[in-house]
Amino acid sequence: MEQERRRSxxxxxxxxxxxxxxxxxxxxxxxxxxxSATGCYVDTINPLPGGTAVRVRIFNETQSFVALATxxxxxxxxxxxxxxxxxxxxxxxxxxxxxxxxV
Numbered sequence: 542m543e544q545e546r547r548r549s550x551x552x553x554x555x556x557x558x559x560x561x562x563x564x565x566x567x568x569x570x571x572x573x574x575x576x577s578a579t580g581c582y583v584d585t586i587n588p589l590p591g592g593t594a595v596r597v598r599i600f601n602e603t604q605s606f607v608a609l610a611t612x613x614x615x616x617x618x619x620x621x622x623x624x625x626x627x628x629x630x631x632x633x634x635x636x637x638x639x640x641x642x643x644v
Contacts, residue, residue: 549578552641556601558583560623563594563609571620573599576639580613580624588612588621597623606635 554576560569560583571585581599589595593612598605610623628636 551575551577551582554581554639556599556639558600559598560585560589561596561598562589563596574620576636578636578640580610580622582620582622584620586618588615588617588619591615591621595623597625604635604638606632606639608632 552575554573556573556576558571558573558581560571561567562569569585569587569589571583573581574584575582576599581597583597589612591612591614595610595612596607597610598607600606607629608625609627610625613622613624615621
């Protein structure tokens with residue numbers, strides 16, 4: 542059985558997202574399918590390679606969240622896992638409202 546490597550539990554969460562590659566400024570429209578206090582999974586047919594530095598913006602009808610992140614892993618034609626690195630003021634508060642109260 543594979544060892545769980547996540548630092549915090551993931552929760553189902555559907556939202557729109559934009560992923561900007563830091564090196565060349567390219568932008569990928571995407572969708573988030575789950576989220577945690579330390580990262581998220583991005584559904585996209587064109588995932589970036591592991592280790593790529595990105596800026597992710599996740600938004601719903603009323604709020605948006607921004608973070609600098611690193612692609613933790615990539616699955617061809619399916620998506621990628623992002624690990625959050627740095628968040629501007631206010632983003633952590635938005636993220637906390639999206640996570641279940643038990644976190």
